[in-house]
Amino acid sequence: MDSDLFHELLYLNILRLQRRKVLRRRKRRWSVHPANRDRNPNGFFWKNFLKLKEDDQKLFALTRMNRPVYNLLLNIISPFLKKPKQQIGVEERVVITLMYLAYGTPFEIIASMHKLGKTTVRNIVLETCEIFWLHLCPIYLSEPTTAQYKDIAADFLKLWNIPNCVGAIDGKHIAIIRPQNSGSLFYNYKKFYSIVLMASCDARYTFTSASIGSYGGQSDGGVFQQTKFGQALLENKLPLPPRAPLWNGSSTDFPHFFVADAAFPLKENLMRPYPGAQLPRNKAIFNYRLSRARRVIENSFGILTARWRVLRKIHL
Template sequence: MSKPTFHLLVSLVGHSIKKQNTKFRECIGPEERLLKTLRYLATGCTFTAIALHFQRGERTIGVIVEETTKAVWDVLKDKYMAMPKLEGWKIIADRFYELWQLPNCLGAIDGKHIRIKKFPNSGSANYNYKNYPSVILLGCSDADGFFTSVECSFAGRSSDGGVFRISEFQHWLERTSDIPSSKELPHDEGGIKFPYYYVADAAFPIKKNIMRPYPERNLDNKKRIFNYQLSRARKTIECAFGMMTQKFQIFMTPIRCRKYSTIISVVHCATVWHNYIRKKDGILYTTHDTSGTNTQPSNVHSDIAATENSKKF
């Protein structure tokens, strides 16, 4: 995050986290509160380490992180993670076709396990198949790796498909009227209209607006090519999770918070901060130039090898 981007963040969130001074002591300012919270998310340090660095109390750091992450989510979510309207969905679909050659795609969906420290008396509710306690972050991204929707309140023992069935996103998808109506696919001369949809992996159910790959068994060339094209678009949500994890090293270690609600606030804050930083300081994806005028060396040998390999099946 650059310095101008940080100062803009202070101007946006500062009024929500500013405290009133008293005649006995001066409160901690919004800049320091944001710095402490950013350091906690970016490094994954414990509250004790941050308290020693800033010469504050450990309990004070915990309260600041809890209040600031919630305030950041409440202030920024409507601007930097707002659900698109009708025209916005069309722009996202056009961008998916431009970058990944997948028409009528509105986004990619996937779940991510967020490692946490086990809470006392929680049993095996958060113990996942990877053998550590976690909460599940269900996210949806556009073609450029921006989160368009996130939910994080699910126990780690649940599967991605089970989380999707009980999520608010599933209920919204069944009842919304903001999604554009069906449209003809590019280069389709049959005149058949195809609905707009989200792409997901094999753990999710197939529905009218959810597209998942063919099972790995009994694949012919057409199904294999379809799975490849689907994976090109589906990797955007994986890249979004990866970029967020690299920005905020707290996801490399178990999140240690006294309250379950604080963990949810931390995760939500990281996702909306990812959108904010990527929009202000990030570099968007660019299309691959196939016109022959690109000065970059083209990967011709890999294309020929892929063609030869496809002939073997």
């Protein structure tokens, strides 16, 4: 068979297959489902939320935010959520997203409450979450300065009795449904599929850095070394304060450091506990003091998941 004829027949067959696929595709019966046509007066946002938000306790229960924080979020995010001729307003989009993040409510339930389609709700949540990350991250997760690291070290000494510590680091596995054709990439040592949230925090449970989306099949130490923060820390590129004595009157200067568990590498500015169970008293005391400071990041993850319960659910 002539080569050109062969390619023409192949092209025609591809067109026929695509046409059949389009014809088999289910046609939408309505542009807007009849049950959702009265969304403006009878949807949850219009009928219930606008009244309930006048009560501070109800507002917090629905959005997991108090009024000043809720208003601040709207002021920051509103310019980036506005669209020409949009049918769903900025505040309604934010409320839908916060209700999903606060409780992990399935999209079908939120859609029925707000009289919207499931796909519409899903797109709103994904788009709004991306805008949250892009515009809130530079404000609330910006890299601390040298002066701020000094303040963090002072807090660790005052609250947790460990000198020269500028943060605690750990990873948290977020359960997901295994993506198709992903093999064992997301299958972790805890025997479920996950992605990893790698983060550091200060002595007062405030996150100072975060990296999201690494494979659950990797160790925390491996994930840490792949993040920008981890690479900067290991290469001594973070603006950490200069060496300083561990206590008043000491003549030996010691570097400022982060604390982590045994899954992380031991470096000049990254401390991990001594391995083993039967340790000498001085090493056992060191492990106790280090673990006491490292517990701050575990508590921070606990506070995070208590506030945003979507992190306790299984996600696609």
